[in-house]
Amino acid sequence: MIISIRRNASREEVEQVRSRIEEFGLKVHSIEGEERVVIGAVGVGSAVTACLEALEAMPQVEKAVRISVPYKFVSKEFRATKTEVKIGKVTVGGSEFVMMAGPCSVEGEKQILESAELVAKAGAQLLRGGAFKPRTSPYDFQGMAEEGLKLLAKAREVTGLGIVTEVMSDADVPLVAEYADVLQIGARNMQNFALLKTLGKCGRPILLKRGMSATVKELLMSAEYIVAHGNPDVMLCERGIRTFETVTRNTCDIGAVAALQEMTHLPIILDPSHATGKRSLVPPVSKAGVAVGADGLIVEMHPNPEKAWSDGAQSLSPAEFTKLMADLQPYIALWKKERAAAAVTA
Ligand code: PEP
Ligand code: MN
Numbered sequence: 545m546i547i548s549i550r551r552n553a554s555r556e557e558v559e560q561v562r563s564r565i566e567e568f569g570l571k572v573h574s575i576e577g578e579e580r581v582v583i584g585a586v587g588v589g590s591a592v593t594a595c596l597e598a599l600e601a602m603p604q605v606e607k608a609v610r611i612s613v614p615y616k617f618v619s620k621e622f623r624a625t626k627t628e629v630k631i632g633k634v635t636v637g638g639s640e641f642v643m644m645a646g647p648c649s650v651e652g653e654k655q656i657l658e659s660a661e662l663v664a665k666a667g668a669q670l671l672r673g674g675a676f677k678p679r680t681s682p683y684d685f686q687g688m689a690e691e692g693l694k695l696l697a698k699a700r701e702v703t704g705l706g707i708v709t710e711v712m713s714d715a716d717v718p719l720v721a722e723y724a725d726v727l728q729i730g731a732r733n734m735q736n737f738a739l740l741k742t743l744g745k746c747g748r749p750i751l752l753k754r755g756m757s758a759t760v761k762e763l764l765m766s767a768e769y770i771v772a773h774g775n776p777d778v779m780l781c782e783r784g785i786r787t788f789e790t791v792t793r794n795t796c797d798i799g800a801v802a803a804l805q806e807m808t809h810l811p812i813i814l815d816p817s818h819a820t821g822k823r824s825l826v827p828p829v830s831k832a833g834v835a836v837g838a839d840g841l842i843v844e845m846h847p848n849p850e851k852a853w854s855d856g857a858q859s860l861s862p863a864e865f866t867k868l869m870a871d872l873q874p875y876i877a878l879w880k881k882e883r884a885a886a887a888v889t890a
Contacts (some may be wrong), residue, residue, distance in 0.1 A: 637811030642840030648855035650692035744773020784819030793821020
């Protein structure tokens, strides 16, 4: 249930509403906007109806509505304005289009520092790179683990770029959160519920990737886990899904980006690298991502893609990445105009 409080309500009146909801055994989450307070109440059974009626009788309650979607906190009904996720000086979900870029894996000091400098110079705002790698084969490179995290921290120190890196298990969350600015949840872990619950308390923004066989609604339910457990800073990532098509590594569900923008207030990132699996397809699909209204892209770039320890075929070379950044500028300019227009009508 969503409860909007009257504009001029005092803090005490808001508190009265909160405690009334709790009396019915419902869980309370509130969003304090500049102009008004919106409260979300979650519960099951007849208590919800009784609570709704009790709240409607309170003068400081403007409206109390039951919502039908199961992903309540991440739905547009709960919050009409977009969530802005702050990562240092960078804001995702606002008026800037955000580029996250870097290698698939951290392979060593020289490789990650070179990558960081290259993507920073080309204009990216955040550095990606995996230190814990989810590989299909147990014999493939599994990542440098904590050593890799330390190298990422060094790259941040040198370039000032915030770090996006994957965490694969709930046991590793405190360690990765110590080094990273954004915790990435890989496609294979989208429904690792123990991990999602732990992220609720990790104190870092999350980049939640869509599972390769997951529906858009399942992605939203996974995001709901993280938000319901206390962390509102979630970004969603479309990274391609598995279909009968074999020309591309995955099928880029570009329509899902537009659908998600209608369904949720969370920022949406597109990953054209894993969505296509092919270097040549990354630039056109990146442009599509900007055009469809994603809030940012996450792109794989390697100083020497032929020698990459993972995902070399889909990694851009430094020159290709620099060209992509330049080629995206007219698209981003248009994107900014659209964002500004949407902000006026909101
Ligand atoms: C990655 O970002 O390198 C990665 C493993 O992505 P995904 O989880 O989308 O496969
Ligand atoms: Mn990869």
